[in-house]
Amino acid sequence: MLTVPRVEDFSDRLRGPAVTARVGTALGICFGICFLTGVWSHFQQTTPGWLAIPPSPYWLYRVTQGIHVITGTVAVPLLLVKLWSVYPQFFKRFPLRPSRTMLVNGLDRFYLLVLVTAAIFQLVTGLLNVVHWYPWSFSFRSTHYAVAWIAIGALVLHIAVKLPLIRSALTGPLDDDEPPANADADPEASGISRRTLLRTTWVAAALAFVATAGQTVPWLRSVSVFAVRSGDGPLGVPINRTAAEAGVPPDAGGDAWQLEVGYDGRTTRMSRADLEAMDQVDEELPIACVEGWSASGVWTGVPVAAITAAAGAPPGARVFVTSMQTRGAFATSELPPQFVDDRRTLLALRLNGADLTLDHGYPCRIIAPNRPGVLQTKWVTKLEVSA
Ligand SMILES: Nc1nc2c(c(=O)[nH]1)N[C@H]1C(S)=C(S)[C@@H](COP(=O)(O)O)O[C@H]1N2
Numbered sequence: 001m002l003t004v005p006r007v008e009d010f011s012d013r014l015r016g017p018a019v020t021a022r023v024g025t026a027l028g029i030c031f032g033i034c035f036l037t038g039v040w041s042h043f044q045q046t047t048p049g050w051l052a053i054p055p056s057p058y059w060l061y062r063v064t065q066g067i068h069v070i071t072g073t074v075a076v077p078l079l080l081v082k083l084w085s086v087y088p089q090f091f092k093r094f095p096l097r098p099s100r101t102m103l104v105n106g107l108d109r110f111y112l113l114v115l116v117t118a119a120i121f122q123l124v125t126g127l128l129n130v131v132h133w134y135p136w137s138f139s140f141r142s143t144h145y146a147v148a149w150i151a152i153g154a155l156v157l158h159i160a161v162k163l164p165l166i167r168s169a170l171t172g173p174l175d176d177d178e179p180p181a182n183a184d185a186d187p188e189a190s191g192i193s194r195r196t197l198l199r200t201t202w203v204a205a206a207l208a209f210v211a212t213a214g215q216t217v218p219w220l221r222s223v224s225v226f227a228v229r230s231g232d233g234p235l236g237v238p239i240n241r242t243a244a245e246a247g248v249p250p251d252a253g254g255d256a257w258q259l260e261v262g263y264d265g266r267t268t269r270m271s272r273a274d275l276e277a278m279d280q281v282d283e284e285l286p287i288a289c290v291e292g293w294s295a296s297g298v299w300t301g302v303p304v305a306a307i308t309a310a311a312g313a314p315p316g317a318r319v320f321v322t323s324m325q326t327r328g329a330f331a332t333s334e335l336p337p338q339f340v341d342d343r344r345t346l347l348a349l350r351l352n353g354a355d356l357t358l359d360h361g362y363p364c365r366i367i368a369p370n371r372p373g374v375l376q377t378k379w380v381t382k383l384e385v386s387a
């Protein structure tokens with residue numbers, strides 16, 4: 001017969017507030033940093049009207065998003081140990097009679113369930129997004145963002161509720177000084193100590209760090225087994241979505257291709273040769289994907305500001321970019337004025353000394369400082385300028 005265990009049935013002396021509070025503190029720090037960098041990433045992609053994101057420093061998004069994915073990955077082993085250290089508490093019985101005790105216990109279980117579910121949801125969806133596996137039909141970004149608020153709200157409540165316990169557990173000893181009275185009878189008593197358990201946890205977290213960090217920290221790349229798409233791609237930069245995947249035909253950038261620049265009811269058309277005839281600028285800028293990987297390249301092309309000026313637009317204009325892509329997301333992006341006016345924002349024609357490959361966005365693509373990869377639109381066909 002299946003019997004529901006009681007809290008006393010879990011007699012593992014490795015568990016206890018001393019372990020839970022220490023692992024929980026590390027986990028809380030990871031979640032806090034992951035939340036803040038995540039909100040930043042969301043704002044980078046759906047910028048609220050009151051916020052003008054600056055193009056400098058050009059590496060900022062690369063760093064914040066690298067940290068977002070690293071702290072999220074490091075949180076996985078920490079969350080597992082944390083849950084292991086407290087799950088017997090879930091089996092603690094409380095009287096199911098209408099009373100204050102029942103109310104308090106019920107609310108306690110409820111918010112903990114919300115916290116645990118939201119935390120697991122965030123880590124699982126985040127990791128699956130990194131490996132491009134979408135076994136769901138909802139929008140990843142808006143859902144991951146909404147659940148982040150639920151998780152952080154429940155986490156703040158959790159810390160507030162447990163603060164006295166956390167404080168005493170962190171200042172108290174880790175291992176019980178006295179060996180358990182039944183040390184001979186209890187086979188576990190001669191096993192590992194809490195100190196060893198914690199050390200193992202930190203090693204697991206460090207391994208998760210090293211395994212992910214290579215996608216932003218170049219010298220770690222060779223050991224970073226979780227660093228998806230951080231290896232070399234054509235011209236030294238990985239490919240996120242190929243032309244075939246985006247439904248861009250191989251001959252899309254052929255001789256017939258022309259860039260349309262619309263401003264004030266007029267359309268200016270430019271061939272690739274026209275663009276090549278304009279003053280070319282070299283800029284070293286990273287592609288910093290929301291998935292955490294990033295890679296630097298030297299891009300050569302025409303400042304977007306030079307193109308808007310050629311179309312007759314004054315400085316301070318914004319530009320709506322459209323790609324030739326026929327399938328999937330990220331076919332368009334918008335450059336706010338501060339990015340258009342920055343001479344490092346290019347309509348790039350070349351990467352690391354060679355013409356762009358089709359998969360990198362041939363015949364031309366946007367590359368701008370301090371922007372998420374999803375906004376570095378490839379296979380550009382139209383720029384709509386509005387003053
Ligand atoms: N038109 C278009 N541009 C796009 C994308 C896309 O799917 N379609 N993907 C974006 C994403 S998510 C990233 S990270 C970068 C990657 O550029 P790369 O493939 O040249 O490395 O391109 C961006 N530009």
Ligand SMILES: [Mo]
Nearest residue numbers: 289290373374
């Ligand atoms: Mo990306």
